Amino acid sequence: MSDITVSPPRPAPRSTWRRVLRGQEIGIFLVLLGMVAFFTLATGGASGTFLKPTNLTNIMLNFSWTAIAAFGMTFVIISAGIDLSVGSVMALAGLAAAFLIARDKSPFLTADGTVSEWAIPLAILAGLAVGALAGFINGLLITFAKLPPFIATLGMLQIARGIVYGLSQGWPIQNLPPNFMTIGRQNIPVAGVNFPLPTVIMLVVGIIAWIFLTRTAWGYRIFAVGGNEQASRLSGISVTRTKIMIYTISGLLAGAGGVLLTARLGVAAPTAAQGYELDVIAAVVVGGTSTSGGEGSILGTLIGAAIMGVLRTGLNLIGVEAYWLPSAQGIIIIAAITLDQWFRRRQGKPTGFAHWFSRGGK
Amino acid sequence: MQTEPILRVQGVSKAFPGVQALTDVDFEAYPGEVVALLGENGAGKSTLMKILAGAYTRDSGHIYLGGEEVELTSPHQAQSLGISIIYQEFNLVPTQTVAANIFTAREPLQPGVGRVVKLVDRRRMEAEAQRLLDIVGAHVSPTALIRSLPVAERQLVEIAKALSFDSRVIIMDEPTSALGKDETEKLFEIIRNLKAQGRAVIFITHRLNEVFRIADRVVVLRDGRLVGTAPIGAVDIDKVIGMMVGRSLSQMYQKEPAQIGDVVLDVKGLARAGAVEDVSFQLRRGEILGFAGLVGAGRTETARLLFGADARDAGEIWIDGRQPEIHSPEDAIRAGISLVPEDRGSQGLVLLLSVFKNEVLPNLSPHSRLGLLDGATLERQAAEYVQRLNIRTPSLEQKVMYLSGGNQQKVVLAKWLMSNPKVLILDEPTRGIDVGAKSEIYALMSQLARSGMGIIMISSELPEILAMSDRVLVMCEGRVTGILNRDELQNQEAAQEIIMSYATRHAVEGVPA
Ligand SMILES: Nc1ncnc2c1ncn2[C@@H]1O[C@H](COP(=O)(O)OP(=O)(O)OP(=O)(O)O)[C@@H](O)[C@H]1O
Ligand SMILES: [Mg+2]
Numbered sequence: 093m094s095d096i097t098v099s100p101p102r103p104a105p106r107s108t109w110r111r112v113l114r115g116q117e118i119g120i121f122l123v124l125l126g127m128v129a130f131f132t133l134a135t136g137g138a139s140g141t142f143l144k145p146t147n148l149t150n151i152m153l154n155f156s157w158t159a160i161a162a163f164g165m166t167f168v169i170i171s172a173g174i175d176l177s178v179g180s181v182m183a184l185a186g187l188a189a190a191f192l193i194a195r196d197k198s199p200f201l202t203a204d205g206t207v208s209e210w211a212i213p214l215a216i217l218a219g220l221a222v223g224a225l226a227g228f229i230n231g232l233l234i235t236f237a238k239l240p241p242f243i244a245t246l247g248m249l250q251i252a253r254g255i256v257y258g259l260s261q262g263w264p265i266q267n268l269p270p271n272f273m274t275i276g277r278q279n280i281p282v283a284g285v286n287f288p289l290p291t292v293i294m295l296v297v298g299i300i301a302w303i304f305l306t307r308t309a310w311g312y313r314i315f316a317v318g319g320n321e322q323a324s325r326l327s328g329i330s331v332t333r334t335k336i337m338i339y340t341i342s343g344l345l346a347g348a349g350g351v352l353l354t355a356r357l358g359v360a361a362p363t364a365a366q367g368y369e370l371d372v373i374a375a376v377v378v379g380g381t382s383t384s385g386g387e388g389s390i391l392g393t394l395i396g397a398a399i400m401g402v403l404r405t406g407l408n409l410i411g412v413e414a415y416w417l418p419s420a421q422g423i424i425i426i427a428a429i430t431l432d433q434w435f436r437r438r439q440g441k442p443t444g445f446a447h448w449f450s451r452g453g454k
Numbered sequence: 455m456q457t458e459p460i461l462r463v464q465g466v467s468k469a470f471p472g473v474q475a476l477t478d479v480d481f482e483a484y485p486g487e488v489v490a491l492l493g494e495n496g497a498g499k500s501t502l503m504k505i506l507a508g509a510y511t512r513d514s515g516h517i518y519l520g521g522e523e524v525e526l527t528s529p530h531q532a533q534s535l536g537i538s539i540i541y542q543e544f545n546l547v548p549t550q551t552v553a554a555n556i557f558t559a560r561e562p563l564q565p566g567v568g569r570v571v572k573l574v575d576r577r578r579m580e581a582e583a584q585r586l587l588d589i590v591g592a593h594v595s596p597t598a599l600i601r602s603l604p605v606a607e608r609q610l611v612e613i614a615k616a617l618s619f620d621s622r623v624i625i626m627d628e629p630t631s632a633l634g635k636d637e638t639e640k641l642f643e644i645i646r647n648l649k650a651q652g653r654a655v656i657f658i659t660h661r662l663n664e665v666f667r668i669a670d671r672v673v674v675l676r677d678g679r680l681v682g683t684a685p686i687g688a689v690d691i692d693k694v695i696g697m698m699v700g701r702s703l704s705q706m707y708q709k710e711p712a713q714i715g716d717v718v719l720d721v722k723g724l725a726r727a728g729a730v731e732d733v734s735f736q737l738r739r740g741e742i743l744g745f746a747g748l749v750g751a752g753r754t755e756t757a758r759l760l761f762g763a764d765a766r767d768a769g770e771i772w773i774d775g776r777q778p779e780i781h782s783p784e785d786a787i788r789a790g791i792s793l794v795p796e797d798r799g800s801q802g803l804v805l806l807l808s809v810f811k812n813e814v815l816p817n818l819s820p821h822s823r824l825g826l827l828d829g830a831t832l833e834r835q836a837a838e839y840v841q842r843l844n845i846r847t848p849s850l851e852q853k854v855m856y857l858s859g860g861n862q863q864k865v866v867l868a869k870w871l872m873s874n875p876k877v878l879i880l881d882e883p884t885r886g887i888d889v890g891a892k893s894e895i896y897a898l899m900s901q902l903a904r905s906g907m908g909i910i911m912i913s914s915e916l917p918e919i920l921a922m923s924d925r926v927l928v929m930c931e932g933r934v935t936g937i938l939n940r941d942e943l944q945n946q947e948a949a950q951e952i953i954m955s956y957a958t959r960h961a962v963e964g965v966p967a
Pocket of ligand 1: 470471473474475493494495496497498499500501502542846847855856857858859860861886
């Protein structure tokens, strides 16, 4: 009968499409399509409001900053961690940028009372740097002080928000230069459709994050650390360095989202992005990233963010009062996590969130 | 045996996505009988046993218990019908105590009101656990946390737990693979006792000599089918191997004459409080240095210190005449040391990830440029090792958690063999691995040694140590108690005696270190 040798194993499928179609994303992608179909029919069919290019690009614009921060959160949750501080960090980064360029605050005023041109890129960099720094501190707290991620980032949530209130004294910072606000308002025509610049930035960041996660050694390490920290360490992975990197990236991307949000709104309000951490986490978990770590994808997160965005605009279009929106979002989140946990149980893997509260990850 | 079987399995099949794990298997167990269930890694042994334990449901077939057809729907129900199992993979909660693990879900309760509000009677639970631990000869406290125990002791806890059910049929899936010689003897004694009480024991192992010591009958599976069954008197080891692999193995141990070169690893005065004391030795290029000793002698700890997995209190590690800083596995890998750990489930694998990703984890840095991985090369190498070690997996993308226990072990080996270090430390490399693959691993070891690698092989199987080593270092209670040279190993029986005597006593005066 059979010899001792087996046939050589199939190599991993190289085509991304095949991976996607076999992967976990397919389920939620169908959910997204279903929602789009529903809202299309409910708003007058193919020629109705929902499918209008302007409506679609508007939806995309509205979840751009959430998605950008959610890409960072995807790394965090794959590593079996959590980052509660992203909303506050977004606000802090936006505020930092605004401080450098607001007409009544900026240290870079020219003689005629306008803000000098080169202050704008500086402000953007400052926003990104502030975000990265907050994330880096989260990373240090989690690795060196050995705080559970839940606690460390809960602390950072409060600290960053406090700094925002303190620095702004509770007043929104306005009078931002028009050239800065362009970043949030410019449209880029692609194939005859005007895409908002934040959406294009989101897609670029998404592609980079996707390559980072699936094609680089760093990405492999993130999955490994989330799947089995001890085995990762014994495979020569520096768990400490990997985690610090993950939280720094999360902070950096939250900072990017914050700068974009400020540019779009034209104002850095002290209450900006309040509670956004929940939207961001929701996008990630709805996108199929496992809260127990070790599994997840950027594409899933993008779809997750899109589902939340479509829900928001769609309900609005069919005339549901905005007051009811949180309930609808809650239902979507619970349904998605229920599915996720159910899959996991079937695969014989432990479920739960206990590791968020325990030291040193799982 | 004329009596009725306690357990009869008829025509059972089971498929997983992409794998037909069992096809139309018949199987019986009689009261007072020890059945050895044999087969290569991935043959379907564990799957069959998990069906009997109610952990998996079969696709088709019938199961009879005491003559009556039964439907096994959950582990709890199988237990109450009198079937208990020791799983191949540990099934203990690491953060709980030994006693709590033994009595999971059936903790003894306080009398009276305590019974109503389910107040656990901890004193009784611990006393009862202690009694069971004494039976299996485990020197652990019932209040110790599972995660603080080494593998061998966890295995004993598993055995104690299985005994506590008082079952008619007791399944042991590779219970001895984590045990040393003494513990194995103790287990055999327990099995003989169970047998005398008229229970049926189903015993899975890849150590074929054990089969001839304890089993009454062998049942062999191959590729999910029943190959045959025979009373133990009717077969010998070659016959059994033939049934398992479908051909005969020419030579088990493929040791090639070593070409011993310069010292590659020089260890001086390695120590860690409570575990390892003043360990010094040298390893040369092309040499296979066997580490012998009893379970708990400090061999695994020595390996972990060399690999930077634990911090050493004292000692110098020289590689190629230099003294690299080794404070973490990352440092060790950079310095050219690799370790295949003993507890492969929790330390060697990321179960959620694919075979491919697991294999490449320690090998990422040399294969990435500007951060981007050279996927094609890595895939070619990974596939090559899958084939060389005969890892049964439907594809490189299969998650490791769906492989059979032995095939998981092979993935750990593949991952470290791929890393091509200067010094390769193998902690129990053939544990849980089938005969065919074992001989392939020996051949690979010889080949790697010939290419100039220095190899340390920690093993509790003396035949393997004697056959493969160029020198043997013996440890006892954290110290090196003796080193045997190649010529001392020529006479195997004498060598065995010397090793055993070193392994059971403290360092004697004048032992060369
Ligand atoms: N949960 C699962 N999902 C998918 N495939 C599985 C699952 N469990 C087992 N298999 C596959 O079924 C086959 C039989 O596995 P099984 O664990 O029964 O082997 P085994 O004889 O116990 O091997 P070993 O000696 O390595 O323990 C293997 O090919 C394995 O990959
Ligand atoms: Mg098995």
